[in-house]
Amino acid sequence: MHLSILCAMLIMLIPWPKAMIVYQPHWMALLIAYWSFNAGNNRIMLVAFCYGLLLDILMGSLLGKHGMSLVALSFLVTKSAKQLRMTSMGQLLAMVLVLMLNDIIIRGIIDWLSFGYKPALIDLAPLITAGITWPWLKYFLDRMQVSYRNST
Amino acid sequence: MESLTGNQKVTKSPLFKFLILEFICLSLMIADKNHHLAQPVRNALSLAAIPLVKIIEWPQEMYQIIEVALSRQAQLIEENTQLKEQLIDTQLKVQQNVSLTAENERLRNMLNATTTSPLTTSVAFVSNINQHQKKQYIIIDQGTSQGIFNGQAVLNLEGVIGQVDVLAQQFSHVILITDKAHALPVEILRTGMRTIAYGNGESISLNEVPTSADLQIGDVVVTSGFGNRFPRGLKVAEIESINVSPDRTFQTSVAKPYAQFDKLTEVFLVWPSNNSANDE
DSSP: OHHHHHHHHHHHHSOOOHHHHHHOOOHHHHHHHHHHHHOOSSHHHHHHHHHHHHHHHHHTOOTTHHHHHHHHHHHHHHHTHHHHHTSOHHHHHHHHHHHHHHHHHHHHHHHHHHHOOOOOGGGGHHHHHHHHHHHHHHHHHHHHHHHHHHHO | OTTOOHHHHHHHSHHHHHHHHHHHHHHHHHHHHTSGGGHHHHHHHHHHHHHHHHHHHHHHHHHHHHHHHHOOHHHHHHHHHHHHHHHHHHHHHHHHHHHHHHHHHHHHHHHTOOOOOOOEEEEEEEEEEEEOSSOEEEEESOOGGGTOOTTOEEEOSSSEEEEEEEEOSSOEEEEETTSTTOEEEEEETTTOOEEEEEEOSSSEEEEEEETTSOOOTTOEEEEOOGGGSSOTTOEEEEEEEEEEOTTSSEEEEEEEESSOGGGOOEEEEEEOTTSOOOOO
16 A cells, blocks of 8 residues: 555656646545545544655645645545445546545645635646546556455 | 444544644644744654655666766767867956956945855755646755755856755755746846846746836846845846736736756755855
């Protein structure tokens, strides 16, 4: 679990070309959503908090901005995880998109309050790519989990 | 979770954890906004973040090493001649400057004005450039353990780049002058008019010039030294376009910075002249 989250953090840190950065989905949020969905206990929220703070240090944002949005995300998913497991893939995708939007809104509000950044419509572009990558990510991580469980 | 009884249910419920964690985040953010309160926490956590930054830096260093090892001799000879020509040019300019500086000193003494001292700089290497829409910054490989302080000016041979914004032990973030939350006190070289240049995400804009002022396309914008953050006289940008504001009281102009932000490899950090520079 930690390995996948660390990989997501590395992907977010790599200096992508300027045009690609705007469309990059928030990998950390996607992975935290996935693991909150699968993990049965509540420790995932603490994990999300710690990784959020680490991401803050790396991205130089206000200490706690990513912590807040990732904790909110993992809380919302953990709360509705049981119901979500029974839904179809499409509904799950819609739910994830809504949660990503929530994540973007929280970070946008914090940026607005602290630095006066006016939110632009282009900020919602990561949602599209997140919608595209989520099914693949879920499928891939599910396969890895199953193979990990079968091998131990 | 279903078998919790009585008291346990409140403290272990997800809602409680959520509220506690959010509260911690909120207090960290407020403490961090006033900069110095959260710095120890940031320092401690950045020790954990160092491996990740090193992993990102490593391919770039490898590429540079390979590039140097594979450079062909002809290319190196050509680069060598170019650098020699540049060196001769700058040495000639320095010679001219020596007499100009001496004359400047004499005139300032006559007017009893304060003297300007030369800049003390040190070099830092850029490990990451992030020019996202909302936040424009670069990461350099020096931090508090090399004595970097918040607000330190960062520049390049071509022009001003920004100032140090977020510090960690071994690396720090430099906010670029094109970031929307950054404002730089500047003056127009030709006329001496002082104004402030705000970042607008791609270049910088000068929004507060009265319409009666003399401003032309191609004017060079330099730092004015106000605010004691940036030394005076460093090149910043060149005016690209001039418009009039909607209520016709100000000229709004856009200036293109001289420094190429997406091609940065090394930057210079400016140290105050009464401290000694750390050459690392």
